[in-house]
Amino acid sequence: MDPRRFSDLITFSRVAETQSFTAAAHSLGVTQSAVSQTVKRLEAELGIRLLSRSTRSLTPTAAGEQLLATLAPNVAELNAKLADLERLREEPGGQLRVTCGKHAADTLVWPAFSKLLAAHPYIEGELSVEDRYVDIVKERFDVGIRMRDNLELDMISVPIGLSLRSVVVGAPGYLDACVAPDRPRDLARHRCIGFRNAGGILSPWTFEKDGRTETVKITSPIIVNDGDALVAAACAGMGLAYMLEDLAAPFLQDGQLVETLGNWSPRFPGYHAYYSSRRHPPPAVTLFLDLLRQEI
Structure with a gap:
């Protein structure tokens, strides 16, 4: 969809909701003239009248009602999604996928992973325990746990475990x-x-x-x-x-x-958490790494 068309539909929806060009303009932060011109342009492009205007009232036409019936639930869903995203600023959420071997899971990862999910119910966690090599970018994991000498060069690694022997x-x-x-x-x-x-x-x-x-x-x-x-x-x-x-x-x-x-049999460096350097880590990853350090 043309981005301008989406904006025009939102403007029309607001006018129909408030039954006033002036009130719609105020809520959208634009002029009354801009709102009026937007609705006229939308009607011209669709080739059909969407609003019935008089000196005392402003109501949707039958075609306008049909369009609103489609727009309303979609706009409501979009607003709800935006509200969810705003809540994430206060309460971390989203998905966290972690891969590690059995020894790392038993001794270090599971305690931190379980504490994270208990403290932040909006985070959806997946822990994959397997000893095979895992390409976290290809398989869409957020964090991997591995020995430092087995990491790829384009990974950011953080030491999270004590030395091993x-x-x-x-x-x-x-x-x-x-x-x-x-x-x-x-x-x-x-x-x-x-x-x-x-x-x-x-x-x-x-x-x-x-x-x-x-x-x-x-x-x-x-x-x-x-x-x-x-x-x-x-x-x-x-x-x-x-x-x-x-x-x-x-x-x-x-x-x-x-x-x-x-x-x-001397000691050697322990586990490292690693993630892709191609993107900034989401809040759930940062919280998980902090808990891993605390487990030490």
Whole structure:
């Protein structure tokens, strides 16, 4: 529709509503002459009279009534939508779509996500928990949670988690039956439980000591693709497992697992929240990032 035609229809609607060119002009902030000329132009373009005028009254014609019957609900709906948008200035709303892996969801994201939705009922939230790589622009997510070294260059990233640590653990029964590894290369003589990530790749075991990094490609007679299964296999004495310390912590504390190669397992930077640099983040994203920082 021609933008001018839309404006003309709104002017006609206001005249019919107030039954006065003067009152309509006052409410629209224009002159009475401008309102009169607008209605005349609309009638001329449509080729039909929309208003019956007399010295004492101003009423819609039958054609004008038909047009108003169509205009009224649409104008009312538009006004309601505008009112909703104005309320968003005071109460954040809209949709917030977040993607992250299971470990990030359990330890960091879900507490912040649930608090946000409880505090702001106008926000519609979606949390997608999966370990695969997600292109948040292509799949229309607002925020992703990932390790810093896996982020694209055109993303804005914000650190939101404490540093992490990966550990090699095994059940006491398994380690009692063999010689515990003293350095990464010793893993070659051990049964190791492999973890296949969402990309189908068998995750390498990476170690660091005195500024020197070693990556070991282990031989895995047992392979899983779930963190809980990885812990269970290690606790069952099926071999050594390489996992985030957070996953192993409860089992290390109660003695079901024992850590090895501890001096080869320094801490590294934790999770980052990232979003597209192509647009300004909406209020819901800003609030969510603030809550994530508070969770730390």
